[in-house]
Amino acid sequence: MAKLSWRIWLLLIAVALSLLSIFSFPPTFTESGVIINSIKQNSTAFEAGLRQGDIIQSIDNQQITSIEDYSSALEKFPTDDKTKLTIKTKKQEHILFTEKAPELTISEIPSTRIKLGLDLQGGSRALVAPEEKLSASEINDLIAVMKERLNVYGLTDIVIRPVSDLSGNNYVLIELAGATPTELEELVSEQGKFEAKIGEEVVFVGGKKDITYVDRTGEGVGVYNCNSNQGGQACQFRFTISLSEEAANKHANITSKLETNITDGGRYLEKKLDLYLDENLVSSLFISEDLKGRPETKILIQGGASGTTREEAINNARKEMQKLQTVLITGSLPFKLQIVKLDTISPLLGQRFLYSIFLAGLSAIIAVALIVFIRYRKIKSSLALLFTSFSEVIIILGLASLIHWNLDLPSIAGILAVIGTGVDQQIVILDESESRELSLKERLKRALFIVIAAYFTSLVSLMPLYWAGAGLLKGFAVTTIIGITSAVLITRPAFADIVKKIEA
Numbered sequence: 001m002a003k004l005s006w007r008i009w010l011l012l013i014a015v016a017l018s019l020l021s022i023f024s025f026p027p028t029f030t031e032s033g034v035i036i037n038s039i040k041q042n043s044t045a046f047e048a049g050l051r052q053g054d055i056i057q058s059i060d061n062q063q064i065t066s067i068e069d070y071s072s073a074l075e076k077f078p079t080d081d082k083t084k085l086t087i088k089t090k091k092q093e094h095i096l097f098t099e100k101a102p103e104l105t106i107s108e109i110p111s112t113r114i115k116l117g118l119d120l121q122g123g124s125r126a127l128v129a130p131e132e133k134l135s136a137s138e139i140n141d142l143i144a145v146m147k148e149r150l151n152v153y154g155l156t157d158i159v160i161r162p163v164s165d166l167s168g169n170n171y172v173l174i175e176l177a178g179a180t181p182t183e184l185e186e187l188v189s190e191q192g193k194f195e196a197k198i199g200e201e202v203v204f205v206g207g208k209k210d211i212t213y214v215d216r217t218g219e220g221v222g223v224y225n226c227n228s229n230q231g232g233q234a235c236q237f238r239f240t241i242s243l244s245e246e247a248a249n250k251h252a253n254i255t256s257k258l259e260t261n262i263t264d265g266g267r268y269l270e271k272k273l274d275l276y277l278d279e280n281l282v283s284s285l286f287i288s289e290d291l292k293g294r295p296e297t298k299i300l301i302q303g304g305a306s307g308t309t310r311e312e313a314i315n316n317a318r319k320e321m322q323k324l325q326t327v328l329i330t331g332s333l334p335f336k337l338q339i340v341k342l343d344t345i346s347p348l349l350g351q352r353f354l355y356s357i358f359l360a361g362l363s364a365i366i367a368v369a370l371i372v373f374i375r376y377r378k379i380k381s382s383l384a385l386l387f388t389s390f391s392e393v394i395i396i397l398g399l400a401s402l403i404h405w406n407l408d409l410p411s412i413a414g415i416l417a418v419i420g421t422g423v424d425q426q427i428v429i430l431d432e433s434e435s436r437e438l439s440l441k442e443r444l445k446r447a448l449f450i451v452i453a454a455y456f457t458s459l460v461s462l463m464p465l466y467w468a469g470a471g472l473l474k475g476f477a478v479t480t481i482i483g484i485t486s487a488v489l490i491t492r493p494a495f496a497d498i499v500k501k502i503e504a
Helices: 006-023 067-073 136-152 181-189 245-255 310-330 347-376 379-402 409-434 440-466 474-503
Strands: 034-039 055-059 083-089 093-098 104-108 123-130 159-164 170-177 194-198 201-205 211-214 222-229 232-243 260-263 266-269 273-277 280-285 298-307 337-345
Touching: 006 379, 006 474, 034 067, 055 067, 067 104, 136 159, 136 170, 194 245, 201 245, 211 310, 222 310, 232 245, 232 310, 280 298, 280 310, 298 310, 347 379, 347 409, 379 409, 379 474, 409 440, 409 474, 440 474
Parallel strands: none
Antiparallel strands: 034 055, 034 104, 055 083, 083 093, 123 170, 123 337, 159 170, 194 201, 194 273, 211 232, 222 232, 232 298, 260 266, 273 280
């Protein structure tokens, strides 16, 4: 058996790791049940502990293996009285008392970890522009508020990202699977409102009017005091905010009328500081007795979160803290928006397109392999070309799964472009190996020099596409750059070594 070079071993290892990234370990297709895509916050199911990503395996001891099983198990709803509902997930069992079906959306468990873009799974896309010209930092603040707003509706799988065109105009691209254009337009067009209340009285609102500063990095800011609780761990967080003089005086007037209670081992006022976003309760915070009747501009905000493990509890507490900081900094959407482009995509069209592209790509690779066999009369070289081309696709998909990159139609086009350039460059390597003017080693070096030169030419030409079309061609640019980079570093050198062993 011929000894494999380190370049060929690198290719084999990269393919193996990519397959693990695509299918995970253990593979997701071995799981049974349905997965929760989104869940409405403050709903009965959310309060019972169900979360996005949980896998539902049974409902009231009825095994759930499909969406049809899930629908069948909930046929008794709605009911006149609250009914006990036992939902068993992969992690634990949840008990609900409700008169209606849980407010969540579910789907079949995906067989791979590849995330498909809106073009392939269906839904709506909106390209949104602020009515006034914004800087990059203002766009990021706007996106942070939009994510917070939309997450209140349970839309935690929404994609919101900044894009820009070659003229320097900044936009926001919003993609929402399973939503109609009307629903997306309603969510985007409403500017939203943040309020902090004690009882029914508004103390302050989000944004620069009432909140002058939110401490994100100072001393004492962060997660602390993690302890065991029933079924897991709980961690606390804290940070400070600064109120305007007007908001501080209003806070003093309201708190001066409140009594003191002893709660959780501390002395707090009888009412909490409730944070609302678009009339939905986001969080309730205790008010220390020390703040009663005082026009204090600096206030310590405290809260907590739990998890099954200490690490999960710390991460959840940090996310909750960052969420509250974002809400307090910006509150409602700070800028009015207008929808520049609104699209709807059918999932059926996406599936048909993906199937057609798969057949077209496979047919093209096989056809090229046959042409190579007819041209060079070497079955081993044809098989090596086939293996290398498939390896490139697997590596691209593996990297996309690893970085959670959404594969949309431009990304698929990028994969096809990588296959095309890959075949061209492999033929260059085969042609150079056929030449008898120099030694085989020198010929392959010359071929790899051509490959590397072509790589840098392609890389430079792809850079503008990253920003072209307000970011709508970003998928093509990213996927192609990933493909040609992994090719020049891994697959092309390995193919040259394979050819060298065939020719030896």
